[in-house]
Amino acid sequence: MTAAALPASDITTVLVVDDSAFARQGAIVCLRSAGLANAEFVEAGHGREALDRMRQRSVDLVVTDLNMPEMGGLELLRAIKGDSTLRTVDVVVVSSVIGPAAEAELMNEGARRVVKKPLSGAGALKMLSAVIQGHDHG
Amino acid sequence: MVEDFASSWEELETLVPDVLEGMFFADAELTDEAFDWNADTIRSAIELRHPVQGRMEVALPLDLATELCESLGVEDAPSESQLRDVAGEIVNTLAGRLQVSLAGDNEECIVGLPVTELGEPRSDRAVSGQKVFAVNDLPLIVTLMSIETSGSELKEACSS
Numbered sequence: 001m002t003a004a005a006l007p008a009s010d011i012t013t014v015l016v017v018d019d020s021a022f023a024r025q026g027a028i029v030c031l032r033s034a035g036l037a038n039a040e041f042v043e044a045g046h047g048r049e050a051l052d053r054m055r056q057r058s059v060d061l062v063v064t065d066l067n068m069p070e071m072g073g074l075e076l077l078r079a080i081k082g083d084s085t086l087r088t089v090d091v092v093v094v095s096s097v098i099g100p101a102a103e104a105e106l107m108n109e110g111a112r113r114v115v116k117k118p119l120s121g122a123g124a125l126k127m128l129s130a131v132i133q134g135h136d137h138g
Numbered sequence: 139m140v141e142d143f144a145s146s147w148e149e150l151e152t153l154v155p156d157v158l159e160g161m162f163f164a165d166a167e168l169t170d171e172a173f174d175w176n177a178d179t180i181r182s183a184i185e186l187r188h189p190v191q192g193r194m195e196v197a198l199p200l201d202l203a204t205e206l207c208e209s210l211g212v213e214d215a216p217s218e219s220q221l222r223d224v225a226g227e228i229v230n231t232l233a234g235r236l237q238v239s240l241a242g243d244n245e246e247c248i249v250g251l252p253v254t255e256l257g258e259p260r261s262d263r264a265v266s267g268q269k270v271f272a273v274n275d276l277p278l279i280v281t282l283m284s285i286e287t288s289g290s291e292l293k294e295a296c297s298s
Binding site for chain 1: 235
């Protein structure tokens, strides 16, 4: 599916958080092919580094793994949603360790979407559609 | 809590091909073939804490790790760090998907963080089982170890 198939998007900067460089690159490739070909991608190896990045520059979307050293994805999500300057940023969680209970918890904590690893092109497209529709509906 | 590995192996026979295909577009097939294991090897292990308790290890020859790196777009010879990353990500994804597949709807799924080393698979230890998958005609060995053979730290982590 091409970028033209997605609705208009104001996602210009995406922060990808994962302790695996390959997982980050894989996510970036999927997100580019799903419609974010012109977005700028920023990377972080764990939650604490992600928060540092977010305080240095604005991002429109955070795509994060859960299971990371230093600070995991759930703690990162809570930190973002608990910060008045960051809480409007959409957060999507991509992880292999997500059962129904964990997914419900993440959505309750403010995640926009929860996606199973490994991320595929189709998974990235569905994820972005949900995020963008959320923007359109305010 | 899952106390034996029979159901884990049943799940892994599907999960390993599924994950390898999803991550690398590589075909993986369970095999009885005896591979000549003289190659330099990389192995990555991860704690399984809930519902399955134990340790999972994935071991693969460096040649296979290199091929998998190249399938992700690494053009020059992958660095040791990149090879470790690939092995760690494989075991991390398999372990997470395994826990989710065996957990009840309201159960937590918990795994540790992968620890990756260069060296042969841990076949000299008492193990609960080991299966070999052929990936690009090269072996990928998955080993499951019980808590009893995984050390006191894991026992403590699982009981906390």
